[in-house]
Amino acid sequence: MDDSAALGRYSSPLDSTTPDGDDLEPLTDTLGDATIVGLGEATHGTHDLFELKGAVVRHLVADCGVRTVAFETDFAKTLALDEYVRRGEGTAADALDALVLWVWRAESILETVEWLRAFNEGRPPEDRVRLLGVSLSEPGAPARRLRALLQAVPSIAVPDELDALADDPVPEDDRDAFLDDGIAVARGLRDTLDAHRPAVVDRLSPREWTVARRLCRHLEQNCEWNRLRLATEGFDPEAFELRDRLMAETVGWCLDTDPGDGVAVWAHNSHVKRGSFDMPQDWAAGETMGEVIAQDHGSAYRPYATDFARGSYRAVADSEAGPETFTADGPPTEATTATLDTVETPTGFLDIESAAADSRLDSWFDRDRKLRAVAALVDPDADDRRRMTTDLASSFDGLFAIEETAPSIPLAR
Numbered sequence: 001m002d003d004s005a006a007l008g009r010y011s012s013p014l015d016s017t018t019p020d021g022d023d024l025e026p027l028t029d030t031l032g033d034a035t036i037v038g039l040g041e042a043t044h045g046t047h048d049l050f051e052l053k054g055a056v057v058r059h060l061v062a063d064c065g066v067r068t069v070a071f072e073t074d075f076a077k078t079l080a081l082d083e084y085v086r087r088g089e090g091t092a093a094d095a096l097d098a099l100v101l102w103v104w105r106a107e108s109i110l111e112t113v114e115w116l117r118a119f120n121e122g123r124p125p126e127d128r129v130r131l132l133g134v135s136l137s138e139p140g141a142p143a144r145r146l147r148a149l150l151q152a153v154p155s156i157a158v159p160d161e162l163d164a165l166a167d168d169p170v171p172e173d174d175r176d177a178f179l180d181d182g183i184a185v186a187r188g189l190r191d192t193l194d195a196h197r198p199a200v201v202d203r204l205s206p207r208e209w210t211v212a213r214r215l216c217r218h219l220e221q222n223c224e225w226n227r228l229r230l231a232t233e234g235f236d237p238e239a240f241e242l243r244d245r246l247m248a249e250t251v252g253w254c255l256d257t258d259p260g261d262g263v264a265v266w267a268h269n270s271h272v273k274r275g276s277f278d279m280p281q282d283w284a285a286g287e288t289m290g291e292v293i294a295q296d297h298g299s300a301y302r303p304y305a306t307d308f309a310r311g312s313y314r315a316v317a318d319s320e321a322g323p324e325t326f327t328a329d330g331p332p333t334e335a336t337t338a339t340l341d342t343v344e345t346p347t348g349f350l351d352i353e354s355a356a357a358d359s360r361l362d363s364w365f366d367r368d369r370k371l372r373a374v375a376a377l378v379d380p381d382a383d384d385r386r387r388m389t390t391d392l393a394s395s396f397d398g399l400f401a402i403e404e405t406a407p408s409i410p411l412a413r
Contacts, residue, residue, distance in 0.1 A: 067260025154294030
């Protein structure tokens, strides 16, 4: 039996990129005791993969009891989005507009957000799904949100240092002192919140006390990360790895406070995978968010990749010009999608874990395999740097593959 025929035994067809729960039963069968599900993406600007991931999220929420969806974007900046999803406050478009990157301002993301809002409508508060962020941006984001919460509690004074963090950008001069003050005020406010918990709960709610306490840690994280990131001009691999470690910590907090049966993490393939980043750069040996989660949670963490054989996507080559469309030709022979292209169901779900246990596929899995891995910012002249080469079985438990994709559709704003 050749590789494509053997892999076909573990590949389940998808009729579209919007499958319902029945079509996703092969995914459900692989989840086991999962409480954290990592949903990767080959690019940050692909309409069809975003549609497919939205369908998977709907299935996990409606059929599997997941009650926290976590996006790869700043925690503080997603709180308005969470308030829309849980309580209908504001609008989804405005909340998406406030997120850090252009990738979230897409029609398929808006559709997922609106579905989550509709799911929550009429449900008891304790059974509503949350939509939170797990990433970082700048200290001002958590500082502003934390200040607004504290101002509603008369017994807690807002420190001057928090005002400075909320109102001022990180200065080039005395940057370390500014960020050290941020770390100190975050830790002090966490102690203050613990001491004033009854007052906070009385004026706000138990949930707002939990969020305020997490904002303190998020402020601390942002200061730690920016101190390392801004110390070096250009890309800092240590800061890149620290970001993933801190994202994994926030995923753990999401699970600890989850009101349901688990967390779905929406992020890039290179972040949800176990192991190292495996990108074609010399810094790519660092541990991913998925690896840290797997170390902490074992088999309760299940990561799934997505990829496509050909098509087009959006990415940024010139930060001044904004996103543009790139064309992706058919996959090279060593790419996973090249083999799946030859099976009867090239658009479908591959159960990697089961396939890797089949001795007939030993030689196929013994070779590292390529997956598309396009960052939000790309080098327009280096298409070969937009793939990862990875041990597929140790990195992911499953793969959603589609034949062709189109660019994400930006929201009309």
